[in-house]
Amino acid sequence: MRLRGCHINGYQLEMKRPLKTALGVFEHRFGVLLTLEDEFGNKGLGDACPVPGFSKENRIQAHQELQAFCESNWNELEFDTPQEIAEYCAGLEVCSSARNAIEQALIDLMAKRAQLPLSKLLSGDASTTVETGTLIENSLQAKESIGNGFNTLKLKVGMLSIEEEIKN
Numbered sequence: 001m002r003l004r005g006c007h008i009n010g011y012q013l014e015m016k017r018p019l020k021t022a023l024g025v026f027e028h029r030f031g032v033l034l035t036l037e038d039e040f041g042n043k044g045l046g047d048a049c050p051v052p053g054f055s056k057e058n059r060i061q062a063h064q065e066l067q068a069f070c071e072s073n074w075n076e077l078e079f080d081t082p083q084e085i086a087e088y089c090a091g092l093e094v095c096s097s098a099r100n101a102i103e104q105a106l107i108d109l110m111a112k113r114a115q116l117p118l119s120k121l122l123s124g125d126a127s128t129t130v131e132t133g134t135l136i137e138n139s140l141q142a143k144e145s146i147g148n149g150f151n152t153l154k155l156k157v158g159m160l161s162i163e164e165e166i167k168n
Contacts, residue, residue, distance in 0.1 A: 003077055046108065
């Protein structure tokens with residue numbers, strides 16, 4: 001796999017509904033999208049989206065480190081296996097969000113080149129479906145989510161007093 005393009009773009013996405021945490025309310029998601037392109041025009045995407053209060057780094061640091069990656073010798077990189085990509089990324093001296101974006105983009109590009117779902121590139125017997133859950137705030141949302149087919153529910157606690165948490 002030979003690379004010929006490296007681009008980054010910042011983004012801001014509005015949440016479907018605000019995410020309430022002990023650190024505050026998040027109404028938007030901010031991040032940096034890394035796009036790597038090979039000699040055939042295939043594109044691999046990687047996302048660096050540090051969450052304030054949860055990640056050690058911030059979006060500005062991730063953006064700067066991905067910019068530095070795009071200004072480095074990325075076009076000299078060649079990989080034949082996902083393991084080679086993992087080993088390369090493990091040695092990068094960048095924040096975890098930037099490392100994750102670089103590895104995502106490289107693996108995504110490799111899967112697209114092979115015309116395989118990413119799961120099949122990583123494991124031939126991998127399922128092509130993944131069960132997901134949903135975030136709920138109260139029992140009413142729990143009932144609604146179960147009615148919509150969700151089997152896994154996630155309830156954030158610790159934002160209200162114990163009495164109010166139990167009541168909801």
